Amino acid sequence: MLITRASEYAILSLIVLSKSKDPKDSETLSRELTISKSFLAKILQSLAKADILNSYKGVNGGFVLKKEPHEINMLEVMSSVEGKAPAVFECSPSIHDCPSNQAEICSIWPFLNKLQGKIDLFLAELTLADILND
Amino acid sequence: MLITRASEYAILSLIVLSKSKDPKDSETLSRELTISKSFLAKILQSLAKADILNSYKGVNGGFVLKKEPHEINMLEVMSSVEGKAPAVFECSPSIHDCPSNQAEICSIWPFLNKLQGKIDLFLAELTLADILND
DNA sequence: GAATCTAAAGCCATAATAGCCTCCTGATAG
DNA sequence: CTATCAGGAGGCTATTATGGCTTTAGATTC
Numbered sequence: 001m002l003i004t005r006a007s008e009y010a011i012l013s014l015i016v017l018s019k020s021k022d023p024k025d026s027e028t029l030s031r032e033l034t035i036s037k038s039f040l041a042k043i044l045q046s047l048a049k050a051d052i053l054n055s056y057k058g059v060n061g062g063f064v065l066k067k068e069p070h071e072i073n074m075l076e077v078m079s080s081v082e083g084k085a086p087a088v089f090e091c092s093p094s095i096h097d098c099p100s101n102q103a104e105i106c107s108i109w110p111f112l113n114k115l116q117g118k119i120d121l122f123l124a125e126l127t128l129a130d131i132l133n134d
Numbered sequence: 135m136l137i138t139r140a141s142e143y144a145i146l147s148l149i150v151l152s153k154s155k156d157p158k159d160s161e162t163l164s165r166e167l168t169i170s171k172s173f174l175a176k177i178l179q180s181l182a183k184a185d186i187l188n189s190y191k192g193v194n195g196g197f198v199l200k201k202e203p204h205e206i207n208m209l210e211v212m213s214s215v216e217g218k219a220p221a222v223f224e225c226s227p228s229i230h231d232c233p234s235n236q237a238e239i240c241s242i243w244p245f246l247n248k249l250q251g252k253i254d255l256f257l258a259e260l261t262l263a264d265i266l267n268d
Numbered sequence: 269g270a271a272t273c274t275a276a277a278g279c280c281a282t283a284a285t286a287g288c289c290t291c292c293t294g295a296t297a298g
Numbered sequence: 299c300t301a302t303c304a305g306g307a308g309g310c311t312a313t314t315a316t317g318g319c320t321t322t323a324g325a326t327t328c
Contacts, residue, residue: 003137005286008222011249015242025304036287045306058295061304108149115145115265122256131249138315159274170317179276192325195274 006081009035009043014077014128017053018069023062043081050080070129075120136222140215143169143177148211148262151187152203157196177215184214204263209254223250 012033017024026044030037044063048055054066065072146167151158160178164171178197182189188200199206223246 002139002142003222004284005136008136011222012242012246015245023304027304038289039285039287041305042307048305055305056295057293057303057305059297059303061295063305108146111149111265112146115260118260118264126249126252130252131245140315157274161274172319173315173317175275176277182275189275190325191273191275191323193273193327195325197275 003078004082005039006043006046007078009033009040010047010077010081011074011131013040013044013047013063014052014065014072015131017063017065018128018132021064023054023056023060023064025062028062046081046083047077050076052077052080068129069132070127072128073124074126075123078123137212138216140173140177140180141212143167143174144181144211144215145208145265147174147178147181147197148186148199148206149265151197151199152262152266155198157188157190157194157198159196162196180215180217181211184210186211186214202263203266204261206262207258208260209257212257222246222253 012035013029016029016032026041027037029044030040033040044053044055047053048063048066051066052072053063055061055063146169147163150163150166160175161171163178164174167174178187178189181187182197185200186206187197189195189197
């Protein structure tokens with residue numbers, strides 16, 4: 001799948017978390033955003049593993065941004081929560097020859113590769129700070 | 135879901151169709167791209183309804199581009215096959231006040247709106263011609 | 269007109285995502 | 299040390315996306 005709710009919820013969470021200096025727990029966040037608590041918890045865990053958030057257990061624990069908003073870009077956010085890069089095309093962009101051996105799809109491979117590159121670049125250049133600043 | 139395989143298949147189809155002047159039928163296209171015939175047929179129908187493709191029934195029928203590649207942008211492609219705009223956020227970007235009455239989500243609404251606008255602009259400016267030209 | 273080809277449209281099955289619940293682990297307060 | 303709080307991890311269910319199949323409709327050929 002290409003871009004799922006996990007990406008949406010991740011970005012929503014980052015915007016809210018950027019406004020609070022203290023850790024905010026997943027249950028509070030899920031109530032504020034009116035989204036599934038358990039699903040959100042998994043997403044926040046992914047963001048923590050990707051070093052985008054810090055997580056703290058125990059009383060007054062929760063999640064806080066680990067980096068400055070201008071250091072957090074949408075490509076890394078989506079990549080971390082989607083389990084894979086937010087690829088529009090399944091053919092992995094990391095390899096430069098066509099992964100399938102279908103003649104037709106191989107002939108369009110350079111175009112797909114180019115499109116994926118454009119999308120990746122756009123997402124990589126779009127930071128949380130770009131969203132927060134007016 | 136925000137951006138699904140329907141968008142992927144639509145773009146793949148458009149790239150292939152851009153290379154053939156004669157109508158190409160959905161079964162041939164599905165074989166060339168090694169994707170589901172019935173699912174692809176529905177996608178092509180959506181693209182035809184959106185005036186991106188022309189469809190012809192009967193012998194030697196099939197689909198052809200209805201516009202020039204530079205006139206086809208990724209926002210309209212995705213919007214037509216996803217049934218809705220490829221929104222990262224469910225809150226409709228067309229209304230400028232927050233649709234939910236949740237205090238927290240309303241406070242971040244302007245930021246979501248801004249992000250959605252950036253994404254829409256990027257997709258609207260990205261045409262099929264941009265993908266095809268080297 | 270009859271036969272054939274292919275889009276259009278619907279229904280149903282399968283697969284993936286989104287969401288729910290429970291238990292476990294580490295941290296803090298007392 | 300004990301109780302409590304909140305993250306980490308996994309299984310289970312509901313919803314949605316994907317794909318298979320069949321029927322109908324329009325167009326072409328003979």
